[in-house]
Amino acid sequence: MKVPGPIGVFDSGYGGLTVLKEFVKRLPTYDYLYLGDNARAPYGTRSFDTVYNYTLECVRHLFDRGCALVILACNTASAKALRSIQQNDLPKMDATKRVLGVIRPTTEIVGRYTKSGHIGILGTMGTVNSGSYPIEIKKFSPGVSVAQHACPMWVPLVENNEWNQPGADYFVEKDIHKLLATDPLIDTIVLGCTHYPLLMEKIRQYVPRDTQILSQGPIVAASLEDYLQRHKEIAVYCSENGTRQFLTTDDPVTFDRHAAIFFEDGVQSEHLAL
Known part of the structure; x- marks a missing residue:
């Protein structure tokens, strides 16, 4: 008989902590085990095969x-491995x-x-080149027009x-303007990377006031709650002691220092050698 265990949360680095934070807010009784593959981040510029192999290893x-x-x-x-x-x-x-992802709920x-x-x-x-967002959005909202723009500097920032820092404004403003130049009728922007919510204040400075900006954390947390309610056969094997554990493939001291910015609570991680 299987023993209940934590819900695993995986990200290439720190961004997934913005999702985990929303999980804890909405579903605080569950145990969570976070794994950040910081030693091999970022994933966004890597090939499909590399992202798939790294992700599978962590899963x-x-x-x-x-x-x-x-x-x-x-x-x-x-987009590349799920x-x-x-x-x-x-x-x-x-x-x-x-194994579930963040694109479909969004x-x-x-x-x-x-x-x-x-x-x-x-x-x-990587996400933009995969075409995952336009493909999936068309399934649920066939009449909607979708424009994409890649922001290669945002994750490193x-x-x-x-x-x-002030230097981030240059890249945020440039990328926002490029997206809106592609389609000036855009009134809703999806932050299709879990790192991007930290740039929210800067993003808002460069979009029209009535533009909606969607961060994935709350959306994915609501979807997870719904999934666990509908799939009791999975929920029964998700333990509920309210614990949070953190693993990183890089230096734990560095991870803990940066993770506090994303997660807002104190983080004590363990090193994982892959």
Whole structure:
């Protein structure tokens, strides 16, 4: 008989902590095990095969640590690795376990927010090149127009704790203007990377006042709550002691210092050698 274990939350670095923070707010009784692959971040510029292999390796480790459910709190991993893991790897590893991503919950509801029918996506190069957002949005909101723009400097700004410095304004303003120049009718922007919420204040400075900016954390947390209510066969193997554990493939001291910016609570991580 399987023993209940924590819900696994995976990200290439720190961004997934913005999602984990919302999980804890909405579902505080569950145990969570966060794994940041900081030593190999960022994922956004890496090939499909590399992202897939790195993500699968981390998912396997979370399964080995007792997670029956793993959330890929990384848009690039969700875009480049999730489908292959769900369809090809899970049946071989353990068909009773589940791996979910952050793109589908977002695309299911984003159409409700736009009045103009024009949506903008800001993401990493990997997420934008995958085409995942336009493909998924068309499934749920066929009449909506979707424009995308890649922001290659945003993740390094956040990962290097430069997100709140004046130099970040140059890149944020430039990328926002490029997106809006592609489609001036955009009235809803999806932050298609879990690092980007830290740049929210700067983003708001460069978009029209009535533009809606969607951060994924609350959306994915609501989706997780709904999933656990509908899938009791998975929820029963998600333990509820209110614990949070953190793993990083890089230096734990550095991780803990940066993680506090994203998670806002004190973080004590362990090093994981992969």
